Amino acid sequence: MAEDFVFEDTVRIYDTDAQGVVHYAGYYRFFxxxxxxxxxxxxxxxxxxxxxxxxxxxxxxxxxxxxSARLGDNLSVVLRPKKLSRKALRFxxxxxxxxxxxxxxxxxxxxxxxxxxKAVELPKVLxxxxxxx
Amino acid sequence: MAEDFVFEDTVRIYDTDAQGVVHYAGYYRFFxxxxxxxxxxxxxxxxxxxxxxxxxxxxxxxxxxxxSARLGDNLSVVLRPKKLSRKALRFxxxxxxxxxxxxxxxxxxxxxxxxxxKAVELPKVLxxxxxxx
Amino acid sequence: MAEDFVFEDTVRIYDTDAQGVVHYAGYYRFFxxxxxxxxxxxxxxxxxxxxxxxxxxxxxxxxxxxxSARLGDNLSVVLRPKKLSRKALRFxxxxxxxxxxxxxxxxxxxxxxxxxxKAVELPKVLxxxxxxx
Amino acid sequence: MAEDFVFEDTVRIYDTDAQGVVHYAGYYRFFxxxxxxxxxxxxxxxxxxxxxxxxxxxxxxxxxxxxSARLGDNLSVVLRPKKLSRKALRFxxxxxxxxxxxxxxxxxxxxxxxxxxKAVELPKVLxxxxxxx
Numbered sequence: 001m002a003e004d005f006v007f008e009d010t011v012r013i014y015d016t017d018a019q020g021v022v023h024y025a026g027y028y029r030f031f032x033x034x035x036x037x038x039x040x041x042x043x044x045x046x047x048x049x050x051x052x053x054x055x056x057x058x059x060x061x062x063x064x065x066x067x068s069a070r071l072g073d074n075l076s077v078v079l080r081p082k083k084l085s086r087k088a089l090r091f092x093x094x095x096x097x098x099x100x101x102x103x104x105x106x107x108x109x110x111x112x113x114x115x116x117x118k119a120v121e122l123p124k125v126l127x128x129x130x131x132x133x
Numbered sequence: 134m135a136e137d138f139v140f141e142d143t144v145r146i147y148d149t150d151a152q153g154v155v156h157y158a159g160y161y162r163f164f165x166x167x168x169x170x171x172x173x174x175x176x177x178x179x180x181x182x183x184x185x186x187x188x189x190x191x192x193x194x195x196x197x198x199x200x201s202a203r204l205g206d207n208l209s210v211v212l213r214p215k216k217l218s219r220k221a222l223r224f225x226x227x228x229x230x231x232x233x234x235x236x237x238x239x240x241x242x243x244x245x246x247x248x249x250x251k252a253v254e255l256p257k258v259l260x261x262x263x264x265x266x
Numbered sequence: 267m268a269e270d271f272v273f274e275d276t277v278r279i280y281d282t283d284a285q286g287v288v289h290y291a292g293y294y295r296f297f298x299x300x301x302x303x304x305x306x307x308x309x310x311x312x313x314x315x316x317x318x319x320x321x322x323x324x325x326x327x328x329x330x331x332x333x334s335a336r337l338g339d340n341l342s343v344v345l346r347p348k349k350l351s352r353k354a355l356r357f358x359x360x361x362x363x364x365x366x367x368x369x370x371x372x373x374x375x376x377x378x379x380x381x382x383x384k385a386v387e388l389p390k391v392l393x394x395x396x397x398x399x
Numbered sequence: 400m401a402e403d404f405v406f407e408d409t410v411r412i413y414d415t416d417a418q419g420v421v422h423y424a425g426y427y428r429f430f431x432x433x434x435x436x437x438x439x440x441x442x443x444x445x446x447x448x449x450x451x452x453x454x455x456x457x458x459x460x461x462x463x464x465x466x467s468a469r470l471g472d473n474l475s476v477v478l479r480p481k482k483l484s485r486k487a488l489r490f491x492x493x494x495x496x497x498x499x500x501x502x503x504x505x506x507x508x509x510x511x512x513x514x515x516x517k518a519v520e521l522p523k524v525l526x527x528x529x530x531x532x
Contacts, residue, residue, distance in 0.1 A: 010435075010445070011445075012431065012432065012435055012445075013283050013284060013285075013289065013431065013435070013445075013446065013447055014283060014289055014291065014428065014431060016283050016284035017279050017280060017282050017283060017284070018279060018282035018283070018284070018286050018287070018336070018337050019181065019188060019190065019247075019279075020284050020286075021190075021284070023279065023280055024161070024191035024194055024240065025158055025161035025162070025165070025194070025280065028157070028158035028161075029158070029413065032158070032411065032412065032413060033411065036409075036411055036412070045471070046409070046410075046411075046412075046470050046471030047412065048152065048412055049470065049471070055152060057152065057154075057198075057201070058157035058198060059197065059198050060195075060196070060197045060198065061157055061158070061194075061195065061196050061198075062193075062194065062195040062196075063193070063194050063195075064192065064193045065190075065191060065192050065193065065194075068190070068250075070284070071284050071445050071448065072444070072445030072448070107157065114152075117201075143302075143312070144312075145298065145299065145302055145312075146298065146302070146312075146313065146314055146416050146417060146418075146422065147295065147298060147416060147422055147424065149416050149417035150412050150413060150415050150416060150417070151412060151415035151416070151417070151419045151420070151469070151470050152412075153417050153419075154417070156412065156413055158413065162280065165278065165279065165280060166278065169276075169278055169279070178338070179276070179277075179278075179279075179337050179338030180279065181279055182337065182338070203417070204312050204315065204417050205311070205312030205315070285447065285454060285456065285513075287456075290427070290457035290460055290506065291424055291427035291428070291431070291460070294423070294424035294427075295424070298424070314418065321418060323418065323420075323464075323467070324423035324464060325463065325464050326461075326462070326463045326464065327423055327424070327460075327461065327462050327464075328459075328460065328461040328462075329459070329460050329461075330458065330459045331456075331457060331458050331459065331460075334456070334516075373423065380418075383467075
């Protein structure tokens with residue numbers, strides 16, 4: 001059975017707002033950092049780069065907030081990639097604190113040629129990595 | 134017939150990223166600013182405050198990206214509030230550039246007593262304002 | 267005598283952190299927004315663009331925090347431009363709340379040709395505007 | 400001779416702007432993250448917390464930008480603490496890429512009792528740690 005890709009992070013002061021908890025839009029930083037780590041491990045390149053000519057562009061994002069995370073909380077961000085088509089990929093995320101679900105959501109992205117800004121196929125090495133998970 | 138609440142804004146340099154367009158999570162700034170203007174006009178208080186004892190906490194956020202917004206683009210953010218229950222309210226957003234849809238989405242929020250962090254009923258003046266829209 | 271350029275803004279929830287006040291790095295948003303408004307009025311173009319070929323790049327930033335600004339505070343950002351050379355310009359800022367100084371600081375920037383990433387002279391129309399202030 | 404405290408980080412997509420490089424205010428994230436790591440190692444508590452009753456509040460920040468950092472760049476952030484008084488501490492930072500200086504600057508902070516928002520003395524364990532560096 002597949003193993004999840006897990007990224008560990010800590011709530012920083014700039015993630016929080018005057019409600020004393022992580023700002024709702026701030027959770028997308030954890031999604032982005034997990035995606036960046038997954039892509040670096042898979043392709044050796046910095047998200048949202050796929051290769052020198054190809055970018056991911058995000059076409060949808062969603063988050064559901066179950067519990068409030070606070071300054072200094074240690075969070076585990078679980079990433080599960082899901083191939084939607086030859087050109088589109090969704091990353092599903094679960095953010096856990098001590099095993100308890102804090103937030104889940106996803107970002108959906110399409111591969112494009114960055115000069116022409118047109119959809120292209122996902123790199124094979126990425127698809128192979130996803131099949132192995 | 135109801136009129137929409139519209140908030141005008143401009144894409145700033147800090148909204149963009151190295152792809153040359155607004156960062157996907159940056160669109161939530163436009164959502165937040167429109168909500169803040171709507172709430173200020175309705176309750177005379179700064180979002181996410183509802184009154185001195187009551188806060189909105191966001192329980193869900195979503196955005197779909199149709200076109201890419203760039204530095205200096207003038208955007209119209211249309212806000213439509215939707216009462217989900219006596220305690221929960223959704224703001225639906227459409228972001229337009231020259232009448233063309235760039236992005237849509239929503240944030241769903243629940244009123245809470247900020248000391249006890251427990252759900253409470255939405256202020257009547259807010260519900261009345263929403264009924265009038 | 268010269269008139270100051272003044273930009274009005276409000277503290278938003280995303281400007282604040284869990285200390286209940288504006289995050290120290292968040293004050294640079296107010297500096298940037300004032301610069302953006304000044305440049306739009308002067309050159310009709312979005313900061314940090316100077317014209318289609320020319321960008322400002324920031325080479326120094328500084329802020330001193332005197333008082334803490336809170337959610338919903340109405341702030342006046344006073345901008346005073348200072349020509350340092352034919353290629354470099356400093357914007358001095360004072361952020362006031364009800365006439366009281368909250369924060370002051372500056373950003374220093376150099377005009378560059380954005381393709382060659384080399385310093386060039388500031389646009390004449392900008393220098394003329396600054397002389398008139 | 401004292402050893403420097405060094406924190407390693409990577410430029411993420413949200414650090415950059417449409418100029419293709421790290422946004423000037425974005426470098427303060429690297430300063431904050433280095434401070435957070437230093438304080439965690441020293442006091443075992445999340446910056447800007449000093450202990451349960453005491454916070455750091457930033458009273459000054461400055462950065463000078465020498466070179467432009469880009470997406471994926473691996474940065475070393477060197478932190479050197481400097482005691483200014485019994486209540487105030489400055490962190491000096493140098494951000495290096497492959498040994499080359501990209502940016503330097505500092506943040507100065509004062510310890511306060513977070514309920515009374517009044518200056519208090521720095522914790523002894525922190526001062527001892529600084530003397531050892």
